[in-house]
Amino acid sequence: MSRKIFVSAKDVADRAGVSRSAVSRTFTPGASVSEETRRKVVEAAEALGYHVNHLARGLMRNESGLVCLIVSEIDTPYRANLIRALSRQLQNASKIAMLINTDRPDKSVDDALRLAISYRADASIVLSGMPDKSITDLCVKSGQRLVLINRDEQREGALMINLHDREAARRAFIAFHRAGCRRFAFANSDAGTPSLMAREEGFCQAAREHGIEVVVERFGATRYQSGVTLAQRLLTREARPDAIFCANDLLACGVMDTARHQFKLAIPDDLCVAGFDDIEQASWASYQLTTFAQPVERIAEEAVAWLGQPMVSDNSSCKLSAELIWRGSVRGG
Amino acid sequence: MSRKIFVSAKDVADRAGVSRSAVSRTFTPGASVSEETRRKVVEAAEALGYHVNHLARGLMRNESGLVCLIVSEIDTPYRANLIRALSRQLQNASKIAMLINTDRPDKSVDDALRLAISYRADASIVLSGMPDKSITDLCVKSGQRLVLINRDEQREGALMINLHDREAARRAFIAFHRAGCRRFAFANSDAGTPSLMAREEGFCQAAREHGIEVVVERFGATRYQSGVTLAQRLLTREARPDAIFCANDLLACGVMDTARHQFKLAIPDDLCVAGFDDIEQASWASYQLTTFAQPVERIAEEAVAWLGQPMVSDNSSCKLSAELIWRGSVRGG
DNA sequence: ACGTCTGTTGCACTCGCTTGCATATAGGCG
DNA sequence: CGCCTATATGCAAGCGAGTGCAACAGACGT
Known part of the structure; x- marks a missing residue:
């Protein structure tokens, strides 16, 4: 425990030849201090390297x-x-x-x-x-x-x-549908976070309204590696999906890489992918991921x-x- | 400014029927308190939702x-x-x-x-x-x-x-050299940070010892987009480099994407790339980037x-x- | 029974700062 | 010149906690 030696308002007051209150007021916006006093205080504070102790201030003001x-x-x-x-x-x-x-x-x-x-x-x-x-x-x-x-x-x-997760997911479905996709999948983590579930539900709901069933797969955390696993599960199915909406971009990156390198699929020709978040990687040339930007x-x-x-x-x-x-x-x- | 009403040690002391010091000591490891008193204090604290005020403690102990x-x-x-x-x-x-x-x-x-x-x-x-x-x-x-x-x-x-930035950069050069590369480049940001410069110098130095000159290009921040620009500058040179060491992985990702998509180069066949940091993206299937892991x-x-x-x-x-x-x-x- | 030692407890002071209140000073006006 | 007002300043009382010191209780040895 090293002994810390901070300079206090008292030190500044002594050097400036004013009271401790004057120092305090100088550093309190809106307080009543004459220009002359303020100058002396600031000067002394500068010389001594004084900084108001926010711990003490927070204690008094009840606002840290x-x-x-x-x-x-x-x-x-x-x-x-x-x-x-x-x-x-x-x-x-x-x-x-x-x-x-x-x-x-x-x-x-x-x-x-x-x-x-x-x-x-x-x-x-x-x-x-x-x-x-x-x-x-x-x-x-x-x-x-x-x-x-x-x-x-x-x-x-x-x-x-x-x-508006549900609405976004709905729009994703419509985009896929317009692109001529037929077999839809949703790749989710198994975390069950409300916003992730809302995206899933919104997507499935929109599909149902078009009389289409969505294959839902859930696995792991919302990370790249889970995307890899999810893609492996989805793309080995008998009726291989031609559209995958991923609960977030990290999953989407994993899905895309796996689709391309392991399953030799072309994106977007063989498979359309969309994500959520608009992380920086989504804009990288390797991904060019269509996604929803979190504001x-x-x-x-x-x-x-x-x-x-x-x-x-x-x-x-x-x-x-x-x-x-x-x-x-x-x-x- | 809403009035915050936190429960203080005094409140706990009153409820437990002990002095305020007793409360303080209960929450100070190593202080002398009887089992009986401690029990009463803890009980009262629990009931009131008391939490030691770290601001005040920090003020006294001079350790926040x-x-x-x-x-x-x-x-x-x-x-x-x-x-x-x-x-x-x-x-x-x-x-x-x-x-x-x-x-x-x-x-x-x-x-x-x-x-x-x-x-x-x-x-x-x-x-x-x-x-x-x-x-x-x-x-x-x-x-x-x-x-x-x-x-x-x-x-x-x-x-x-x-x-050991210099040593790492040196090893990078040796790896490239063993891989049969002939025309070496270093892609750096123009930030001039000591560690980035050390990598550049280490790489160039190692090359010089082999009688080889390195093309150095510096641009922008250490980000993906700078990597794109750096690759464009390096890969349009008359003697196109076949090995690029990047000051960090983010630059490397930009360089790789640009080399592949814009210049249609195969990695590592036409071009070898290495980076620094070992960020998560370096291990993604699209990059598979050889790099140096920051511990x-x-x-x-x-x-x-x-x-x-x-x-x-x-x-x-x-x-x-x-x-x-x-x-x-x-x-x- | 007495002295001593150990372990607990409370008092009161301290940390650095804000702020209400009382006081001092200057300025304006009739 | 006296009165009133406005602004500036200092005093002192907190904020919530830690801790040295002295008082005290109980256990123990002789």
Whole structure:
């Protein structure tokens, strides 16, 4: 335990020949300080390398400036993207992101929220998993804001941000149908996340309305490797699908690579593929994946804007649309 | 500003019928509390939903438990990976990661470190950019630990973690040479980061020792799109290279896609490509990229371990090797 | 019974900062 | 010149926790 020696407001006050309050006021926007005093304080602060202690300030103001990002699989393109957008926008709102990794099952989302409470975070943004009701209630009761992204369960006092997954999936079906596809498949992970299930249901529903049955396969996490397995299962079927809608782009990449390299299929001639998220790789020349873009910046914007608004007791919700990005993995367009 | 109502140690003390100190001691490992008192306190805390206020604790102990991660381009696979590893290992050491995004040039690394000081972060880990000496000195003087990853400039009291970039690049050359390549190129970004330059120099140096000159092209950021441009420049040269070593995998992906789709070259038959980082995409079937793996977990491990050790005044350094991962983008192997 | 030692407990001070309140100073006006 | 108002400043009381110190209780040895 090294002894940290930070310079405090008292040190600055002594050097500037003013009271501690004057220093405090100098660094509090809107407080009443004369130009002369402010100058002296700033000068002394500069010389001493003084920085307001946000811990102490947070203690007094009951507002830490910390916002908790609760997320697993940070290294996944879509997640990383969202984290970047959120951290940037939070910084613009002079808040700062605390990152809590919930990859390990024992470090659950509940623990993460407990930690958020311990640090008196102004808000928590949940990108992965679903916390227990008892703990979210405690958060809200403590006055902490709660944002759930693509989580879909109701929570008192929280903001839920969701996409029109069903509608997007419906549009995907129509695109495939127009492209002349006949045998449809949906490649999903077995995670059972609400948004993933909504995409599946929307796709199947739309097909059913056209009197068409969809082959659904579910396996593993929403990652490339699962896409490989899913493709192997789907493409060895007797009636080989000629259209696969994947629950997300990572799966789609795995499906495409497997279709091409293992099954020697041409895309989009032998097989049409579409995905969801519009991760960077979707635009790479090897994939040219038709997909639905998550409005990452909009999501972050909505979340941060809501944090700035006064608290309301009932739960708010925000539904955004995913834009269809046409690329070469589906015929026509 | 909503009124937050957190339950404090006083509330717990009242309910448990003990003094506030007793509550404090119950949650301080190693403090002297009787079994009976502890039981009463824990019970009351549970009932009230009490959580120690880490802000206040940090204020007293002068140790916030916060570690600042300073990084730009979080959405890049290698960075995202490193952040995941770091945040996980920090959590294991019961520290918590504050994420500071330095994408915007006006929010520079210096500002980020200032913020770290304000929050009395126990340490800062710099993954991007290079802070000014005056500010790192202030950090160290304040007792804050400083870790620089792949940054290569000396800073008093900081830990520098670097890779044997030169040696890796040398091995890349040898691999190409053994594969029978004749015309060598190096595709770099124009960022001029020390580690990128070290790779370039190592590669060129090794070639020179074999009496071979390397064509070096530098452009843009270390991203896919730059790889596309670099490939276009390199592959339209009169003496078209038959081996390209890319400063990182993202560039390599761009180079490979462009070589294949735009120039109709077969890899590795017409062109050998190697990269650096071993991002997930490198193992995808479309790329099968031979590359050097950054020991991400090791880096995180070293950083976190160093934070646990007592402070020493001079700067420590840690050099790790990047393992060569053989895949299909280079002949032989 | 007395002294001593060990283990618990509470008081009160401290960390660095914000802020309500009282006071001091300057400026404007009749 | 006196009065009122507006702005500036300092004092001191917190915010929620950790911890040295002294008081105290109980166990033990002689």
